[in-house]
Amino acid sequence: MRHRWISVLICAAVSAAATTACGSGGASQSADGKTELTIATFNEFGYEELFKEYEAAHPDVKITQRKTGQGQPHHQNLFTKLGAGSGLADIEGVEEGYLSQVMSKSGQFNDLKEIGPKIEDNRWLQWKTDAITSKDGKLIGYGTDIGPLAMCYRKDLFAQAGLPSDPEGVKALFATWDSYFAAGDQFVAKVPGVAWFDSAAQVYNAMHNQLATGYYDESDKLVVDTNADIKKDWNAVTAAVGKGQSARLSAFSPEWNTGFKLGKFATKTCPSWMLGVVETQAGPENKGKWAVTDAFPNGGGNWGGSYLTVPKQSKNAKKAAELAAWLTAPEQQIKAFKAKGTFPSQVKALDAPELLEQTNAYFGDVKAGALFSTQAKKIKAAQYKGPADGQIQETVFSPALQSVEQGKNSEEAWKAAVEGAQKAAK
Amino acid sequence: MTATLSKVDRGRAPEARPRPPRRYLLSNVDAKVSPYLFVAPFFVLFGAIGLFPLLYTAYVSLFDWEVGADDPAFIGLENYRTLFEDDQFWNALFNTFSIFLLSSVPQIIVAVVIAALLNANLRARTGWRMGVLLPYVASLVALTIIFGNLFGPQYGLVNDVLGLIGIDPIDWQASTFGSHVAIASMVNWRWTGYNALIILAAMQAIPRDVYEAALVDGASPLRRFFSITLPMLKPTLIFVIVTSTIGGLQIFTEPKLFEPSGGSGGGSEHQYQTVVLYLYQSAFQGLDLGYASAIAWVLFLVVIGVAVLNFFLTRRAVR
Numbered sequence: 001m002r003h004r005w006i007s008v009l010i011c012a013a014v015s016a017a018a019t020t021a022c023g024s025g026g027a028s029q030s031a032d033g034k035t036e037l038t039i040a041t042f043n044e045f046g047y048e049e050l051f052k053e054y055e056a057a058h059p060d061v062k063i064t065q066r067k068t069g070q071g072q073p074h075h076q077n078l079f080t081k082l083g084a085g086s087g088l089a090d091i092e093g094v095e096e097g098y099l100s101q102v103m104s105k106s107g108q109f110n111d112l113k114e115i116g117p118k119i120e121d122n123r124w125l126q127w128k129t130d131a132i133t134s135k136d137g138k139l140i141g142y143g144t145d146i147g148p149l150a151m152c153y154r155k156d157l158f159a160q161a162g163l164p165s166d167p168e169g170v171k172a173l174f175a176t177w178d179s180y181f182a183a184g185d186q187f188v189a190k191v192p193g194v195a196w197f198d199s200a201a202q203v204y205n206a207m208h209n210q211l212a213t214g215y216y217d218e219s220d221k222l223v224v225d226t227n228a229d230i231k232k233d234w235n236a237v238t239a240a241v242g243k244g245q246s247a248r249l250s251a252f253s254p255e256w257n258t259g260f261k262l263g264k265f266a267t268k269t270c271p272s273w274m275l276g277v278v279e280t281q282a283g284p285e286n287k288g289k290w291a292v293t294d295a296f297p298n299g300g301g302n303w304g305g306s307y308l309t310v311p312k313q314s315k316n317a318k319k320a321a322e323l324a325a326w327l328t329a330p331e332q333q334i335k336a337f338k339a340k341g342t343f344p345s346q347v348k349a350l351d352a353p354e355l356l357e358q359t360n361a362y363f364g365d366v367k368a369g370a371l372f373s374t375q376a377k378k379i380k381a382a383q384y385k386g387p388a389d390g391q392i393q394e395t396v397f398s399p400a401l402q403s404v405e406q407g408k409n410s411e412e413a414w415k416a417a418v419e420g421a422q423k424a425a426k
Numbered sequence: 427m428t429a430t431l432s433k434v435d436r437g438r439a440p441e442a443r444p445r446p447p448r449r450y451l452l453s454n455v456d457a458k459v460s461p462y463l464f465v466a467p468f469f470v471l472f473g474a475i476g477l478f479p480l481l482y483t484a485y486v487s488l489f490d491w492e493v494g495a496d497d498p499a500f501i502g503l504e505n506y507r508t509l510f511e512d513d514q515f516w517n518a519l520f521n522t523f524s525i526f527l528l529s530s531v532p533q534i535i536v537a538v539v540i541a542a543l544l545n546a547n548l549r550a551r552t553g554w555r556m557g558v559l560l561p562y563v564a565s566l567v568a569l570t571i572i573f574g575n576l577f578g579p580q581y582g583l584v585n586d587v588l589g590l591i592g593i594d595p596i597d598w599q600a601s602t603f604g605s606h607v608a609i610a611s612m613v614n615w616r617w618t619g620y621n622a623l624i625i626l627a628a629m630q631a632i633p634r635d636v637y638e639a640a641l642v643d644g645a646s647p648l649r650r651f652f653s654i655t656l657p658m659l660k661p662t663l664i665f666v667i668v669t670s671t672i673g674g675l676q677i678f679t680e681p682k683l684f685e686p687s688g689g690s691g692g693g694s695e696h697q698y699q700t701v702v703l704y705l706y707q708s709a710f711q712g713l714d715l716g717y718a719s720a721i722a723w724v725l726f727l728v729v730i731g732v733a734v735l736n737f738f739l740t741r742r743a744v745r
Contacts (some may be wrong), residue, residue: 083493232741253576254571395691407600
C-alpha cells in the first residue's frame with residue numbers, strides 16, 4: 001500500500017513534467033472493433049461476475065477493471081488525474097467521504113441526466129441521490145452502496161452494568177444522544193476499566209452528520225464558529241470524554257484492534273460494513289458477546305458507500321454511463337451484495353428477499369439485512385457538504401477530539417479546531 | 427613553477443595545418459562527440475527527473491495552484507510569505523530538527539563505536555559484520571509498523587517494560603518529546619548498522635604502520651583511537667554526516683506510519699509532523715500544490731544550508 005503512495009507521488013511528479021499521465025489514457029476502440037470501457041474501483045465493489053454478464057449481453061463492449069486495494073490511494077489518483085486532465089478511467093468510483101472534494105469539481109464530471117440512459121424515478125434513496133446532485137441540478141454519479149448506521153454493543157458488559165441487554169430493551173438507551181451519554185455514565189460507574197465507546201471522533205462524526213447544517217451553509221460559507229449545534233455536539237462528546245466514557249482508541253489503529261480483542265469498550269457506532277470489522281477484530285473468542293440493534297441515537301445516519309461517476313475526460317462517456325446505469329440497477333446491486341456484502345442504496349433492493357433474509361452468525365444470527373434496511377429508511381436528508389468538508393472532518397475535528405482524549409482542555413481544543421477549519425477552508 | 431616550457435616543434439607550423447580530408451570527418455566527429463554521448467544518459471536522466479522537477483517546483487510555488495484548477499493565479503512570493511507566518515510550518519521544522527538530532531547524533535557516535543568493535547579481532551568476524559546490516563535489509567514499512575505497535579500508548583510493549591521498572595506509562599502519541607524519541611529510535615535501528623559498515627571500511631583503510639609507530643611510542647588504545655583513528659576517518663565521517671543530514675531532514679515514512687489513524691497530521695496536535703509530512707498533507711490532502719511547492723523549496727534550501735554547515739563544522743572539529 002505504501003508503494004502505491006510512492007507511485008502516486010512519482011505519477012504526480014512525472015505528470016507534472018510531461019502532460020502524459022500514468023496508467024493508460026482514455027480507452028478507445030480496440031483492434032477488434034470493440035469499445036473498451038475502463039472502470040476504476042477500490043476495495044470490493046463485487047462487480048467481477050457482473051462484467052462478464054454485461055460483456056456477454058453486449059458483444060461490442062470490452063470491460064477492463066482497474067482495482068485499487070484502498071480508498072485513499074484511489075482518490076488521490078482520481079484528484080491528481082483530474083488535475084492533469086487525462087488518465088482517468090471511463091467510470092470512476094467515488095466514496096462518500098470524498099464527496100465534498102468531488103462536488104467542488106463537479107464541472108469535470110458528466111451530468112448523467114444528460115448523457116445517461118433513462119432511469120426509472122426513485123431508483124435510489126432520496127438522500128443518496130441528493131448528495132451527488134450539484135447545486136445547479138446536475139447528477140454526477142449513480143449510487144452503488146451505502147453504510148446505514150445502527151448500534152453495536154456488548155451484551156455481556158451491558159448485563160454486568162445492570163443495563164438491559166436484549167435488542168429490544170436497549171433501544172431506550174439509544175433513543176437520543178442524551179440518553180446514550182446518560183447510559184454511558186451509568187455504565188462506566190459500574191464496570192471499571194471498560195469505556196462506553198471507542199473514540200470521541202467516531203461518536204462525534206455520527207452526531208455531526210445528523211445536523212441540518214454542517215460545517216458549511218448552502219452558499220459555501222464556513223459556519224463552524226457560528227453554528228451553535230456544532231458546539232453543542234462538541235460539548236456533549238468532550239464532556240463524556242471527561243467522564244471516562246472514551247476508550248481513547250483511534251479507529252482502525254492497531255490499538256483499536258487490541259481494544260476489540262480485550263473488550264475495552266461496550267458500544268460502537270456500526271454501519272452495515274462494520275459487522276465484518278467487529279468479527280475480524282474481536283475474534284472467535286468473543287463470539288456471541290456482540291449484538292446489534294436497529295436503533296441509533298436521534299434517528300439514523302450513514303457512514304460510507306460509493307457512487308459511479310463518468311469524468312468528462314472519458315472518450316466513451318455515453319457507453320460508460322450505460323454500463324454504470326446497468327451496474328447500479330437494483331437487480332445487479334443485489335448480486336454485488338451477495339458477492340461482497342456491499343449494502344445496496346436502491347429502494348427496490350432494500351426490499352429484496354435475498355437482502356431481508358440475510359443473517360449474521362457472529363451477532364447471534366440477527367437478521368442483519370432487514371435490520372440495516374430499516375436503518376437506511378430512517379435517514380432523513382443529506383447534509384450539505386462544502387468544498388473542504390471531508391478535510392475538516394478528517395484532519396481538523398477528529399485530531400482535535402483526539403487531543404481532548406489525550407488530556408487537552410476542551411475549550412482550547414475547540415479554538416484550535418475552529419482555527420484549523422478556517423485554515424483548511426481557505 | 428616558474429619555468430616556461432617551450433613548445434615542442436612537431437615539424438609543422440600550426441597555421442599551415444591543412445583541413446583534414448573528408449574521409450577523416452566521421453572519425454573526427456566520433457572523437458569529439460562520442461564522449462558526450464557516453465555521459466549523456468546520466469545528464470539526460472538527471473535533467474528529466476532531477477533538475478526539471480526542481481525548477482518546475484520553483485515555478486509552481488509562485489502560483490495559487492490547486493490540483494485540478496483550470497487557471498492557476500500568479501501570486502508571486504505570496505506562498506512563501508504565508509509559509510513564514512504559518513505556525514504549523516515552524517512547528518514542523520522544529521519537529522524535523524528535533525527528530526534529526528535525536529537520531530543522527532547518537533547514531534553516528536554508536537556507529538563509530540560499533541565499527542571500532544568490529545575492527546577488532548573477533549571470532550566469526552564476517553558474521554558480526556553482516557549482522558549489523560540486518561535491520562537495514564528489513565522493509566522500512568514493516569519496521570515502522572512493528573515499532574508503532576511497540577510504542578502503542580495503551581497496549582505497547584515499551585510501556586509494559588517501563589512499568590516493570592516502575593516508570594509511569596508514556597503516551598508516545600500525545601507527548602512531543604516521547605513521539606520524537608519513538609520515531610528517532612526507528613531511524614537509529616535501521617541506519618546505525620549501515621553507517622557502522624561504511625565507517626568500518628574506512629577504518630580498515632588506515633595504514634597499519636601509523637598504529638605501529640604509535641604503539642612503539644607507548645600510546646594507549648584510547649589515545650590511538652582519538653589521535654589516529656578519528657582524524658583519519660574525517661572524510662568518511664563528513665560523508666556519513668552529510669548523507670544522514672539529507673536523509674534526516676527529509677524524514678517522512680516513519681512519522682507518516684506512526685500515526686495510528688493513518689492520517690498525515692503527525693499526531694492530534696502535529697506533535698510529530700515533519701516538514702515533508704506537512705508538504706505531503708498540503709499537496710495531497712489540501713490539494714494545494716503551490717503551497718506544497720513552496721514548502722519543498724524552503725526545505726531544499728534548509729537541507730543545503732545544514733549540509734554545508736555540517737561540512738565546515740566537521741572539517742574543523744575533526745582535525
